[in-house]
Amino acid sequence: MSNIDVNVSSNNNQINVTVGGGSNSTVVESSNKNTILVESVAPAGSTSNIVERGPAGTSGSSGSSGSSGSSGTSGSSGTSGSSGSSGSSGSSGSSGSSGTSGLGSSYSLYETYTQVSHGFILGDVIRFDTGTWYKALADSAQNAEVFGIVQLVNGDSFDIVFEGKVTGLSGLTIGVVYFLSPTVLGAITSTEPSTITQISKPILIATSSTTGNILRYRGIIIS
DSSP: OEEEEEEEOSSSOEEEEEEOTTEEEEEEESOTTOEEEEEEOOOTTOOOEEEEEOOOOOOOOOOOOOOOOOOOOOOOOOOOOOOOOOOOOOOOOOOOOOOOOOSSOOOEEEEEEEOTTOOOOTTOEEEEETTEEEEOOTTSTTTTOEEEEEEEEETTEEEEEEEEEEOSOOSOOTTOEEEEOSSSTTOEESSOOOSTTOEEOEEEEESSSSOEEEOOOOOEEOO
16 A cells, blocks of 8 residues: 655646555645546555545634733832931030129119208218108117118219119228218228117128128117
8 A cells, every 4th residue: 555645836737646456645736726637547356545635725814912911019128228327416606705703683772762952972871760861870779770872863863772782882892791880971881880889780791892782681789
């Protein structure tokens, strides 16, 4: 048994094929325009298969592209970067100016009064008795009842400091306590009175040669 393949690539041909016994014949043509004649010479009792195969069909068209795959999951976030270094400190502000030094208070409490022909001057220690101003004196309890010290004189008017700082004085020694004089009207002295019946009345403590702070101490009768 044998196979015979006949391939014809041209058109308008007549193809004659003689087939013996027990043979298979396959004719391949490229077009339907060819004429095929087949003659079998097989002896009696044998078989032959005649197979006629047409030309190969054209290639089918390409299939459509498949749909796109789903997106992959997002990657994990990266680690945070390290913090930046701290900035440099700002420059220090300038120091404030120093306050003035001194003993005691720097404020003054005073009142302005008027009395015709009072005769007072800056620094006089004065008292008030039955509607009239007088210079004080440490010779008795009544005369030593001090109200304050004259700070300013303007005609018949005068300012009396009765607490705090007195300025415009002279001849003082810083840190020394001054007493009401028992012999000079309106004056102060660094010597404390010691005679019986006189009054030991502290008036001020000097904070410089020209200033002092009034002392509000009770007078003591020397006995």
